[in-house]
Amino acid sequence: MKKAGIPNFSTDLSGRVALVTGATSGLGERFAHVLAACGASVAAVGRRAEKLADLAQGIRDAGGVCEPITMDVSDRTQIRDGLQRIQSLLGTVDILINNAGIVDARHATKIDDELFDRVMNTNLEGPWFLACGVAERLMQEKKPGRIVNISSIAAFNTQAGMPQALYVTTKGAIVRMTEAMAVEWAKFNINVNAIAPGTFRSEMVDGMLERVGDISQYFPRQRICEPEEMDSTLLFLVSPSSACVTGTCIKIDDGQLGR
Numbered sequence: 001m002k003k004a005g006i007p008n009f010s011t012d013l014s015g016r017v018a019l020v021t022g023a024t025s026g027l028g029e030r031f032a033h034v035l036a037a038c039g040a041s042v043a044a045v046g047r048r049a050e051k052l053a054d055l056a057q058g059i060r061d062a063g064g065v066c067e068p069i070t071m072d073v074s075d076r077t078q079i080r081d082g083l084q085r086i087q088s089l090l091g092t093v094d095i096l097i098n099n100a101g102i103v104d105a106r107h108a109t110k111i112d113d114e115l116f117d118r119v120m121n122t123n124l125e126g127p128w129f130l131a132c133g134v135a136e137r138l139m140q141e142k143k144p145g146r147i148v149n150i151s152s153i154a155a156f157n158t159q160a161g162m163p164q165a166l167y168v169t170t171k172g173a174i175v176r177m178t179e180a181m182a183v184e185w186a187k188f189n190i191n192v193n194a195i196a197p198g199t200f201r202s203e204m205v206d207g208m209l210e211r212v213g214d215i216s217q218y219f220p221r222q223r224i225c226e227p228e229e230m231d232s233t234l235l236f237l238v239s240p241s242s243a244c245v246t247g248t249c250i251k252i253d254d255g256q257l258g259r
């Protein structure tokens with residue numbers, strides 16, 4: 001058996017190609033910066049082209065490699081075209097961060113067909129087709145890979161008064177999708193894991209705070225986490241030291257919610 005050095009942890013992502021969805025703001029923007037700073041070539045995905053261009057420039061100015069890829073993850077054709085484009089620009093994606101997501105912010109019975117499809121397609125269908133597209137290519141090339149799906153602590157804990165039933169449904173499904181894909185793809189050395197964040201500072205959370213007021217007063221530590229407080233978990237899940245970790249979901253919620 002090959003012996004690993006001590007500590008068996010490296011954040012060197014040189015030679016890796018990372019696709020990060022939802023990179024125009026919040027957690028995804030941070031993920032893109034962190035992965036690029038560790039040496040990965042990053043395909044930064046979102047719909048707002050101007051924000052992607054700014055992000056790519058910031059990463060390049062810091063010495064990293066980043067290609068802005070305008071893509072609506074709720075559109076299968078755009079996913080397939082985007083994956084082709086990334087392949088030709090950066091090579092085979094071996095790190096996928098399925099991060100793009102939206103909230104419903106409406107009670108279940110008030111959700112019309114358009115909102116239902118938008119939330120399902122963005123939060124569940126998009127991650128599904130991206131994961132399959134990335135995994136298929138890795139299998140063809142017999143390369144290992146890492147997929148990290150961003151779920152939510154809401155997948156495990158939902159509260160009366162918060163209109164989020166559809167969001168919770170999609171985020172719960174992401175956890176199960178993670179487990180099922182991990183089992184199916186283990187033999188191909190593709191690890192699939194999820195992160196379930198609590199409340200972290202982002203555009204989404206700023207919008208929620210505007211709607212429902214300051215919820216941090218109800219948290220034991222009375223604070224909202226910052227995106228950089230997720231760096232180490234992200235890096236762990238894409239690094240060699242988590243080789244045997246697959247099909248799991250790591251909750252990062254600062255103890256905000258009960259268990």
Ligand SMILES: NC(=O)c1ccc[n+]([C@@H]2O[C@H](COP(=O)([O-])OP(=O)(O)OC[C@H]3O[C@@H](n4cnc5c(N)ncnc54)[C@H](OP(=O)(O)O)[C@@H]3O)[C@@H](O)[C@H]2O)c1
Pocket residue numbers: 021022023024025026027028045046047048051071072073074099100101102122150151152153154196197198199200201202203204205
């Ligand atoms: N922040 C938290 O406290 C928290 C907690 C639990 C889970 N999460 C999850 O973490 C992920 C990131 O959320 P965030 O808080 O960072 O929110 P955010 O700041 O609102 O970012 C959401 C990102 O998703 C992208 N996006 C939305 N719809 C898209 C689409 N159809 N196609 C492509 N990109 C799309 C947005 O980019 P464009 O608008 O440019 O397309 C944006 O970059 C989400 O999946 C969210 O559910 C966040």
